[in-house]
Amino acid sequence: MNRTLLILLVLIAGFSACKKTVDPMIQYRAQAAIDDKIISDYLTSHPGLGAKRIDTSGVFYIINPGEEGTGNDLFTNSTQVTVGYTAQILTTGVVVAQTNDFHPSFPLGSVIRGWQLGIPLIKKNGKIRLLVPSRYAYGPYAQDSIHLPANSVMDFHIQLYNVIN
Template sequence: MLKTRFLLGLFLIVGAFASCKKDSYNAEEQAKKDDVLIADFIAKNSIVAVKHSSGLYYQTLTPAANGENNFSGSTNVTVTYEGKLLDGTSFDKGTNVSFPLGNLIQGWQIGIPLVKRGGRIRLFVPSTLAYGNSSPGAGIPENAVLDFTIDLISAQ
């Protein structure tokens, strides 16, 4: 009986500490930190980028001459892309891969419709529009700002 009470008490204490860590995350504060990181990065690298109302920064590298921007969450996009951290570490690449736009991180859902088919865009995605305070796996730490270069091949 005493052992059961001790274990129950231990689980309650561990649970309380675990929930404190999650509760301490403040998306608004993190967005401000990310904004400073991105603004500093683009200034240091002389990048001309536009800040979207969402907090995403983007640079149109190659505007497409023609194309439509009729995107929805069910739109399948085919892209070639590379994802990097701001320190230049590449964490992912894809060539001629297709995804439903609605299944992608918010930064891509916002950024891809900003370029037309055949165009190339660079997205600086704050962590709050990517994976937040969790790590999706090796190569991307929690609260990471992501830098993507994306060629939009098609959208249907």
């Protein structure tokens, strides 16, 4: 009897130690599909935006006529960009960050990937709107300091005030 009980306990301990692991690539692809559907549904319900996709990234941009900016700026990862922006969650419209009268400067290579793809599409004093899937924004990492949930699809309104190489 003791032997049977011991074998049963070992089996239970062995099975309880087994955890179902999820392949990170499967999670990434699943979230990408969710994000892409959110953006697609948004654009379908707002057909007049004239949004264009940046390559195959899933990032969409809108530049209104006359808001492209001026100049012949060359952008690299070390290019310093001075911007004003509003960041909101696309699905809720909740604003999570806004610069108002403060215009921070960043090296282009240090900002989220969605910005790295979108900002070079405009010039100094240009304005752009970016719809950014979570994989090109903050990904699965919640930003508690600004009350941003993990895997948030973002809507950025950006004005490029200055470009320094």
